[in-house]
Amino acid sequence: MKNPKVLIVDDEKNIRDLLEAGLKFAGFSVYSVGTGTEAVTVAEKAKPDIMILDVMLPDQSGFSVTKKLRSMNIDLPVLFLSARDDRGDKVTGLTVGGDDYMTKPFSIDEVIARIQAILRRTKKQDVEDSIIEVGEIKINQDAHEVFVNGTEIELSPTEYKLLRFLMANANRVMSKDQILDHVWEYDFNGEQGIVESYVSYLRKKIDPLSKNQLIQTKRGVGYIFRVAKSEE
Amino acid sequence: MKNPKVLIVDDEKNIRDLLEAGLKFAGFSVYSVGTGTEAVTVAEKAKPDIMILDVMLPDQSGFSVTKKLRSMNIDLPVLFLSARDDRGDKVTGLTVGGDDYMTKPFSIDEVIARIQAILRRTKKQDVEDSIIEVGEIKINQDAHEVFVNGTEIELSPTEYKLLRFLMANANRVMSKDQILDHVWEYDFNGEQGIVESYVSYLRKKIDPLSKNQLIQTKRGVGYIFRVAKSEE
DNA sequence: AGGAAACACTCAGGCAACCTTAAGGTTTTC
DNA sequence: GAAAACCTTAAGGTTGCCTGAGTGTTTCCT
Numbered sequence: 001m002k003n004p005k006v007l008i009v010d011d012e013k014n015i016r017d018l019l020e021a022g023l024k025f026a027g028f029s030v031y032s033v034g035t036g037t038e039a040v041t042v043a044e045k046a047k048p049d050i051m052i053l054d055v056m057l058p059d060q061s062g063f064s065v066t067k068k069l070r071s072m073n074i075d076l077p078v079l080f081l082s083a084r085d086d087r088g089d090k091v092t093g094l095t096v097g098g099d100d101y102m103t104k105p106f107s108i109d110e111v112i113a114r115i116q117a118i119l120r121r122t123k124k125q126d127v128e129d130s131i132i133e134v135g136e137i138k139i140n141q142d143a144h145e146v147f148v149n150g151t152e153i154e155l156s157p158t159e160y161k162l163l164r165f166l167m168a169n170a171n172r173v174m175s176k177d178q179i180l181d182h183v184w185e186y187d188f189n190g191e192q193g194i195v196e197s198y199v200s201y202l203r204k205k206i207d208p209l210s211k212n213q214l215i216q217t218k219r220g221v222g223y224i225f226r227v228a229k230s231e232e
Numbered sequence: 233m234k235n236p237k238v239l240i241v242d243d244e245k246n247i248r249d250l251l252e253a254g255l256k257f258a259g260f261s262v263y264s265v266g267t268g269t270e271a272v273t274v275a276e277k278a279k280p281d282i283m284i285l286d287v288m289l290p291d292q293s294g295f296s297v298t299k300k301l302r303s304m305n306i307d308l309p310v311l312f313l314s315a316r317d318d319r320g321d322k323v324t325g326l327t328v329g330g331d332d333y334m335t336k337p338f339s340i341d342e343v344i345a346r347i348q349a350i351l352r353r354t355k356k357q358d359v360e361d362s363i364i365e366v367g368e369i370k371i372n373q374d375a376h377e378v379f380v381n382g383t384e385i386e387l388s389p390t391e392y393k394l395l396r397f398l399m400a401n402a403n404r405v406m407s408k409d410q411i412l413d414h415v416w417e418y419d420f421n422g423e424q425g426i427v428e429s430y431v432s433y434l435r436k437k438i439d440p441l442s443k444n445q446l447i448q449t450k451r452g453v454g455y456i457f458r459v460a461k462s463e464e
Numbered sequence: 465a466g467g468a469a470a471c472a473c474t475c476a477g478g479c480a481a482c483c484t485t486a487a488g489g490t491t492t493t494c
Numbered sequence: 495g496a497a498a499a500c501c502t503t504a505a506g507g508t509t510g511c512c513t514g515a516g517t518g519t520t521t522c523c524t
Contacts, residue, residue, distance in 0.1 A: 017299050018325045024307060025329030025354075032302075108328050156499055172374045178327045186325060193483095194501065200484060218376050219482070219509065220389040226375065388510055425472095426512060432473060451471065451520065 004119055007048040008032040009039040009065070010081065011058050015104070018186055019052060022108040023115070036060040040068050048076060050118060052111070055082040077118045079111070098122045105185035109165055113141060134167045135227030136210045148209035155205065158183070162198050163206075166215060166225035175222040199223055236351055239280040240264040241271040241297065242313065243290050247336075250418055251284060254340040255347075268292040272300050280308060282347060287314045309350050311343070330354045337417040341397055345373065366399045367459030368442045380441035387437065390415070394430050395438075398447060398457035407454035431455055 006028045008019050016032045023030050031042050036057045043051065055062035066078055077098040098121050100114050116128050120142075130142040138147045144160065146153050155163065161183045166174065176192040184194075203215055216226050238260045240251050248264045255262050263274050268289045275283065287294035298310055309330040326333045330353055332346050348360050362374045370379045376392065378385050387395065393415045398406065408424040416426075435447055448458050 013299065014325075017302055018328060020302055021298075021325065021329040021331070108325075158500070173376045175327075177333060181325060181327045188501095190501065193503080196483060197485085197501080217483070221376050224375055390511070422512070425514085428472060429474080429512080432475090436474095449472070 003027055003029045004050065005029045005031065005046060005048040006115065007039065007043055007046065007051045007076075009034075009036070009051060009057065009062070010054040011035065011056075012054075015054075015081075015186075018108060019111065022112060026112045028115075034058075036062070036065040036068075039065050040072075043069055043074055043076065044072065047074075050077050050079065050115060052079045052081060052115070055080055077122050079114055079118060081106070105187040107161060107183055107185050109168075109182045110161060113164070117141065132164065132167055134170045134225065136212070136214065137163070137167065137206070139164060139167065148206055149211075151209050153205050153209065155202070158198055159202050159205070162195075163202055166223065170225045170227060173218050173222045173224045178222070195223075235259055235261045236282065237261040237263065237278060237280040238347065239271065239274055239278065239283045239308075241268070241283060241289065241294070242266065242286040243288075244286075247286075247313075247418075250340060251343065254344060254414075258344045260347075266290075268294070268297040268300075271297050272304075275301055275306055275308065276304065279306075282309050282311065282350060284311045284313060284343070284347070287312055309354050311346055311350060313338070337419040339393060339415055339417050341393060341400075341414045345396070349373065364396065364399055366402045366457065368444070368446065369395070369399060369438070371396060371399065380438055381443075383441050385437045385441065387434075390430060391434050391437070394427075395434055398455065402457045402459060405450045405454045405456045410454065427455075 004027075006023055008016050008023075008030060010016050010019070011034050013034070016034070020030050020032050031046050031048060033039050033042055036059050039051070039053070042048075053062045053065060057065070062080060069076070078100075080099065080101045081104055082101070083104050098118055100118055102111065102114060117130070120128075120130060130140060132139045132141065136149050139145070140147075141164075146155055146160065146163065162179065165179065165183050176195045179195050180188065180192065184190075199215060199217075203213075206214055212226075214225060214227070216224050218224055238255050240248055240255075240262060242248050242251070243266045245266070248266070252262045252264050263278050263280060265271050265274055268291050271283070271285070274280075285294045285297060289297070294312060301308070310332075312326055312331065312333045313336055314333070315336050330350055332350055334343065334346060349362075352360075352362060362372060364371045364373065368381050371377070372379075373396075378387055378392065378395065394411065397411065397415050408427045411427050412420065412424065416422075431447055431449075435445075438446055444458070446457060446459070448456050450456055
């Protein structure tokens with residue numbers, strides 16, 4: 001199947017829209033509802049491949065939605081969303097098979113990565129491979145490992161997400177605003193300076209092991225992960 | 233499809249007219265409205281391929297327009313416009329997915345370049361290629377790179393825009409006023425002298441690597457990017 | 465042809481924006 | 495309670511933008 005179908009269930013419309021825009025662009029077919037009741041209806045009719053489910057819904061808890069679906073023999077993997085500090089919820093949510101769990105606020109690219117990871121695990125879809133390799137760098141997303149010319153380097157979570165984003169958009173300049181929108185959590189309110197800082201951290205770890213300056217600055221424009229400059 | 237359709241949404245008529253003229257000339261079919269309500273109507277009926285949307289509209293915010301459209305399952309990429317210094321408006325999610333973001337005042341040719349970049353990325357249209365090659369010079373728009381006979385040169389943003397404009401109109405004289413109108417921001421209030429300065433900067437970087445004088449002066453008329461002079 | 469006027473080119477300088485790096489404080493994690 | 499990760503801030507250097515002045519070049523008029 002070419003376009004995996006995602007059902008988004010969240011009562012905050014802003015969040016739904018954000019997820020919808022990001023997921024559509026990433027190649028998913030998107031259904032989006034605001035209540036648990038609708039979720040059950042759409043899940044039955046549209047037969048999505050995966051569901052993004054807020055655990056705090058106005059009409060019923062997210063878990064009761066999954067129970068209802070299982071009782072109807074509709075079996076689909078779930079990416080749970082919850083507000084931070086719901087530690088209690090986490091345990092319950094994770095008891096079942098291929099599911100995963102994220103806290104709000106999230107970064108949009110992280111959601112996409114998790115969804116692809118779940119689909120990969122449940123093996124029902126053609127999804128992006130777990131391994132991204134661009135030029136001298138190879139990332140294993142499942143293992144969270146990064147290799148520069150075969151040597152592993154340790155990256156902090158933010159560094160990792162930044163690198164993954166730049167590599168996913170290799171050979172294309174990304175503005176600092178774009179980077180903020182994709183890599184940082186959606187409610188992040190800081191300035192672009194933080195992107196500059198993290199690019200600096202990344203370079204410090206990557207450059208000693210690479211032949212070329214892989215992350216290049218385009219002054220006044222943004223940053224670019226650059227390979228294969230001469231011929232294309 | 234030959235002529236991509238653009239929907240312009242802005243309450244300032246001046247801006248609408250400016251965009252409309254520029255985009256029509258660039259080969260787009262243009263629809264232009266002044267309110268969010270109209271935008272929704274036209275987007276539904278005319279099915280444009282992309283929308284240019286001011287985030288500050290009189291009747292509703294630009295974001296609510298995109299939300300409404302998404303809830304109606306009308307999915308089109310957006311180039312957001314906003315006034316500079318709208319720190320408050322800087323809501324995350326602006327550039328999520330295939331969308332992009334520009335601040336006013338802009339240069340008209342930069343808008344066209346961004347629109348083509350978005351359409352290229354969303355792959356729904358036959359648009360100009362990312363690479364412009366005229367004579368001895370090759371520009372990679374995605375990477376913001378410029379090569380003269382295979383050697384890369386570094387250009388500042390303004391130099392880059394000026395060169396792109398001259399190359400897009402190769403073998404045709406462009407007056408200094410035309411250049412100001414297309415390359416500089418629409419509210420730029422300076423003199424033509426600045427064009428002379430920037431042509432000078434460009435030549436200093438280009439000429440050492442080129443066999444011919446690529447940017448030529450037409451006294452009393454303007455400048456021309458000249459190739460294939462012998463036969464025509 | 466001579467000279468004035470218009471046009472064009474280059475350069476230096478002031479200011480603003482941008483980039484990098486480092487240091488320190490806060491939050492999170494174990 | 496210590497370590498790691500994260501964010502902010504600021505200093506300092508660099509680059510980019512624009513202006514204005516000085517010089518060079520062409521055109522045009524007498």
